[in-house]
Amino acid sequence: MKDEDWGPFGRPLFEDPSARALRRVGVIDVGSNSVRMVVFDGAARSPAYFYNEKVMAGLGAGLSQTGHLNPEGRVRAMAAIKRFVLIAKSMEVTPLVAVATAAMREAEDGPAFREEVTQETGLRLWVIDGTEEARLSAQGVLLGRPEAEGLICDIGGASMELAEVGKGRVGRRATSALGPLKLRDIEGGKKALKSHIADQLEALKDAVPPGADRLFLVGGSWRAIARLDMIRRDYPLTVLHEYRIAPNSLSDTLDFINAHEVEDLRTLSGIGEARMSLVPMAAHVLRHLVDAYAPAEIIVSSYGIREGLLYEQMPEKLRKRDPLIEACRHAEAQSARIPGFGRSLFSFISPLFEGEDWSRLRLVKAACLLHDISWRAHPDYRAEVCFDTATRANLGGLDHSERVFLGLALLHRYKNSRSGSRFEPYLGLLSEDEQNRAETLGKAMRFGAMLAAQDSAKMGALRYDKDAARLELRLLPETSALFGEVADARFKSLARALNADPVVLGA
Template identity: 60%
Template sequence: MDGQTEGAAAPDWGPFGRPLFADPEAQDLSRVGVVDVGSNSVRMVVFDGAARSPAYFYNEKIMCALGSGLSETGRLNPEGRTRAKGALARFAKLGEGMNVSSLTVVATAAVREAEDGADFCDEIERKTGLTVHVIDGNEEARLSAQGVLLGWPGSYGLVCDIGGSSMELADLADGQVGRRLTSPLGPLKLKTVSGGKKGLKAHIKGIVSTLHANMAEETGMRLFLVGGSWRAIARVDMERRGYPLTVLHEYRMTTRQVAETREYIETADIEALRGKLSISAERMSLVPLAVLVLDQVVKTFKPKDITVSSYGIREGMLYEQMPEAMRLRDPLIEACRFAENKDARLPGFGAKLYDFVAPLFPRADWQKKRIIRAACLLHDVSWRAHPDYRPEVCFDNATRANLGGLKHWERVYLGLALLHRYTNKREGSRYEPLFSLLEDRELKEAEVLGKAMRLGAMLWLAGGGVPAALTWRSQKKVLEIKVAPEGRQLFGEVAEKRFAALVSSLGAEGKVIRPRD
């Protein structure tokens, strides 16, 4: 991803490219507020931080169920409407206090379909000053797909966004949003379908079959799941499988796992499951219906893999405001560079450290290189933590942080490398269950990276020059470090021990070439 910009980067920035967060265009996006008025919830998000991979400065959701009963009455749920008005008044006031210049507010299926939807929008503007933009299903699908692109530039596949009253599909190819469709498959609407469970399943199957035909019968693609009901199902799947990392973004399921989780939900004590997983009662009430939709979608479209995206319509609204050059940047690298600039003791050192450790990974592809770069950028951002807990803090930050563009195994790889930046051992760690997401080769590789960063951190000061360089002869299993004259005094007793630890992790012979006196 970041390879698209490396060629145009100023040479002095090396493989990392010029940082974006200091650019005026990026600073204009430093605090962006968006509100999504959905059929089930009303949520406000204020984005802040790294321009390409912004942090959630503020995030609040209120379950209003505006679309509950809409199919029968044609109007917004009265109680939900009252709650939504209160939520929007609160959000408008919060935006003022956070110096958000304006809140972009969009409303989706419930408001656009209700006969009193326009009246609701007028009332909100009169009482709060907020303009509610009612978008159609195609626009909703487009924004949700753009939210996926915020986390995965250049993605391809099918985005499936479920809300309370509708479900949208959007095709992604070469990082562009293509065909888009909307359907009445939101679980709030499905509650009113007659004919019992058999009638409900037939109703869902018929609509999904029509969607499949109109999407040119795409099969074998990646399926991105967007929406709170999908995330709740994924959380249930994690519980059923005993999955060790409960980060929903980039969680993956197979068609078989979806079917098994549907069966699990059908026989489970929903209330007990809800309490165990800390899912709201309003959300959990929709899960048994939503899982029938998901099961039919994966049976019909036959995706090669299924990925949960925490990014959706709100992130798509932010993506809409980004200049094209910013959209093409790697969200992981930009977020890590922002963290280094904000929290590291020596901002900018990550680029030097990457050059130092890179010879150890001569066969790394671009995907592995970006993880190595991320580790080098993050290697020192947790220095304020107590030394006894610094390895754990580093691991937690990497595995559970709000970072885009990271698969789950890559999170653990990154976290383990940073853990080894501060300690030689990982045995006995409370994180051992997470290590099962890595192959033995990846465990060893992350250890090597961590120990190489630990060594490299000993050898640089703020000045220029290269005090030492590594040469790795993998065939002969020989690791050589050549100490430059300016590194003579830096390569002392502690550095020698760290070099020996790195050599041991490689199962190699170590050679030190010192400058002549």
């Protein structure tokens, strides 16, 4: 079957040889503050985290003063790397890529430690410069949002990088010495620190000028600040990826951080001691950064250098795919009772969404692919499991309101009413109109599932005339028996959601 026969989203690629080669890729990231290994698995375009472990080694602690890696950090980092290499071997991870960033490239004993790692483990560390670190971090953002446009800011322990992204490409990029570990070593008090940050930002602005509307934040210290913003706002959804912060809200949160002791913030958030110790300094940098670049919107990305390394290995045809759709296709293939029916369901209910823009249509497609993956859950809890899957799953290409829209649509796939649901706090992320649209989509899937057939042409045809307030179902003689009593009730429920008169032809 030709690719165009699959419609605007194309044929699934996760079984393509170029995608299968990336089904299990490991990355070890030796940073200035932490050492982490991630093993990606599943749909290569929107991978699941098969394994994810970090150790807060603190390699870059005291680097500005001594010029050397922290001795205790070297011991902890080596122990972590040895462990990760053994785990990767047991998982038969190929390839296993290892990168090292600011601390390793700046320390006098960085080359010696790199050689020691190779001798002890056989692993070759790729020590990258700051602009390459910026490029890979930006590619990580593109893995999750191919259409992302704006400025990427990745903060590590000993450095901070900026990069422009737009039209699927990385533009100008620059690095700076604005990592919290390095800033803690600045002598001369607050005045000297402020002057140093100002000088670094001026150099960054020369290399990567202001003007972007969106600022994407990458790095553990930024995520910690976002977590505190969520807590301060009593925000219902705790997924950090694609969390959006208005500049005025961020300013309030930075004031909140400044007004509290580190230990109090740690108790409040559950963030680890090593990470939280860097937050006040990172918050200071972020305030100056936002003042300098004046973004209209700030977006947190959990994807960064590790995901950027995976993106680096993707063929262009895979990069161009929608990460949400590819992930949902993979989920359907793995978990649905009738893999492939999501495509038929999408074709069947599409007449209800004619004229919708691409951003909405992709959510309709995603919902159809996911509509049956939770069938093993107890019927009494299936609607809740569906909502949780959409709102909490590791899915790229979704902001928080889109997650809730998708979750609500799947909830209505199994349940007519959302009243009294434990998910009601989440619904505030959607307008009333968006809630009603999600309900309509859910009821359309609920009805369409009653006419299950691999070939959508055998399901009959829907026609929706919004102006005439008429929902028409045309049945085929050979499959009209599928339209039983329950299907009739669901068809009428869908018509009510559309404020339309239900009409059945050919029954």
